[in-house]
Amino acid sequence: MVGAASNDQSFQDSKDDMKMPVVLVTPLANGDLALKFGYPLPDGGCQKLEATFTKGAVAGQFSNPAMGQTDIRVAFTDYLNFAVLYLETRRGDTRNVWLQLYARAPELFPEGAQKLQLLGPQVGLNPSQGALLPKTVRPPPRRPCGSPAPSKINVSEASQRRRAFVGGRARTPTLPKTTQGWAGTPQGRSGRG
Template identity: 35%
Template sequence: MGATLLSRVLVLLWVTSAGAEVLVQPDFDAKKFAGLWYVVAMVSDCKVFRGSKDHLLMFTSNVTATAEGNLSVHMEVPGPDGCNQMDAEYLRTGSQGHFRVPTLGYLDVRVVDTDYSSFAVVYIYKELEGALSTLVQLYSRTQEASPQAMKTFQDFYPTVGLPHDMMVALPKSDACSSGGQGAP
């Protein structure tokens, strides 16, 4: 019992210190962030990601801001069996633009940079299958990210220790044709 408690405390301390250097978009505005986003590129050190990155497809996140400062997110992710839909609550922790998502194992989610109208860079520190990993996603309001958005994304992820060879630009798919608008 004591060893389990100690290991959990150490993980929490490590998570806190690991995310401490990652800043959040100044004056983040959840209402401006709301709406349809395409996830057009990703990079991660997750073992599951490494094994599947060549088969991933572009997906959507339809974001709604809540009065409490949380985000309600509806995702449509193309997969081998069609369109997989899921809903998640991004629970605000501390400052605006900083969240956790217990249902997905996301311990720390930060909107690092956004102009609200065309792109966002989102940092995620998560636990999957008992392993901790970092994931950075590039969101775009269209299926084509601008060169400036891609540069901002590519300049950011090495700062959290992610290598360029783990980045993938996600190909388009028509498996989820509702564009993130439908309900599950």
């Protein structure tokens, strides 16, 4: 994950200190997604977290009730370099929205960053609520935090599985509308690409 934006207060309080985590996404046979996160710690260690996104009724839509994530959507992807996820969380009476930018490599992919910025106003977020996450500034371990041992993968099979979980084409789903504008972006401008 190379960038994120949210109205979640705990994210706002910690975003300036966050570092880029490693995230491994594996499509499962039943349509769910298995995720493994590796968050770098200041002492050089690694906090690991595993989660499952449960497939929803629509292609590219998921949920994770255990983490309060009631609506997770693949908002946009080019299938090769980046994906932008929309997440809605609910804890008690509090509802928060998130946009997360994932990239295949730990560098910012300009088209992905642009999609993140264009989708922000559609979900009520503004630039001050986002952050590009810096790479960890420490000597890398033998394998990056959360990375599996290298293995051979059938690229064709992986592409088919990726396309299956987001409906088979690069797309932007219908997201909740808002009247709040994004700084420097005209209200009502579409994030569809």
